[in-house]
Amino acid sequence: MLRENIVNLLSFIEVARECSFTKAAARLGVTQSTLSHSVKTLEERLGVKLLIRTTRNVAPTEAGEQLLNILVPRLGEIDEKLNDLASNNSLPVGNIRIATSEHAADAYLWPKVREFLEAWPKINVELFIDNGFNNIVAERFDAGVRLGESIEKDMVAVRISPDFRMKVVGSADYFSRYSAPVTPDDLHQHQCINFRLSTSGGIYCWEFAGAGQEIKVKVKGRFIVNTVRQCVEAASAGLGLAYVPEDLVNDALASGELVQVLDEWCPVFPGYFLYYPNRQQHSNAFHLFIEAVRSHPL
The missing domain is CATH 3.40.190.10 (Periplasmic binding protein-like II)
Structure with missing residues (x-):
């Protein structure tokens, strides 16, 4: 009985962690039906529903979260x-x-x-x-x-x-077509490379500080990515301005491939x-x- 309980508990943890019976089964090296039966057996034994199952996702219930925390x-x-x-x-x-x-x-x-x-x-x-x-x-x-x-x-x-700074950069070709922004508000007149946050699914607002104030700007642009390296590549290709960590663009700035703007507005981040x-x-x-x-x- 103890061995069966342990197997069922481990099965539940893996499904909850992966939010998927398919991924959890592959990780554990068992079939989906075996995994589903194991979780169902655990739910019946405890008398509570541990997972919410939909056609697209699996998530722990409140009781499931409590069990995970234990x-x-x-x-x-x-x-x-x-x-x-x-x-x-x-x-x-x-x-x-x-x-x-x-x-x-x-x-x-x-x-x-x-x-x-x-x-x-x-x-x-x-x-x-x-x-x-x-x-x-x-x-x-x-x-x-x-x-x-x-x-x-x-x-x-x-x-x-x-600590490190973020930098707003664009290609020389881009600035041959658009004038450089002087303040963060000027970014509304530019094409910007947007970065999508994987947790919330929202778009990252660029953060600035200067003149005794902190400013967040929701920039606009035709290209959205979810990795900072793609932001740099898109900026180098002349698609727009990117807001990225300084270590990723220092070499490109030194070579003239990229040009930095709004330097005095870019804060230091922890x-x-x-x-x-x-x-x-x-x-x-x-x-x-x-x-x-x-x-x-x-």
Whole structure:
């Protein structure tokens, strides 16, 4: 009976995390019918509905969310203890799952993760790249990466990058056809490369600061993307202005491929932080990872 309960609970967690029976079945290596039967059996045993099923999506009910909040931290602790036992008298072992944005992964995480994997051959690392805000507890991530201003107060935050600026850029060809904007309000007269947020599905409003005020501008343009690198490529192709992290365009600015505008209006943003629940116990492998990606003051 205990083994059946564990299988059913793990099946439910995977479906809730993937929001799909199809994806969860593929991840677990079972058929959809087997997975559906397992979740149904668990619901019948508990006497509550755990998942809302529609033709397009699967989501946990309120009771399902409560069960996830109970199960996920405890199963994580068990997994960590097993990894700790396995690592006794040997190299550290374990699996580390990190939810991160595209820019943070490319610019700051990947160089350090590459060295970390070479140094610790028995530790596995998964970078789940998504520009939205993931629920790292419900989705069974060990940690996430966000800008410092976006992290909840009950999380432990470890800096992994310095602060950085955003820059408004366009190609020389674009500025041969349009005059350069002088203030953020002038952007309404320009074609801009819009960035779609994966969490809300909305369009990112460009954020500026100057003359003692903070301004958000909802720009317009014919091209919308959901990765910052595509923003840069579109700007280089002359499709419009892009608002992107400075490290992605410094070389293009130096070569003259791109031209910067509104420099005095572009604020400094807090750097990226690795964050994780304060109450959660972590394996030796995770602590090694934290030290590997931590940003040390110059």
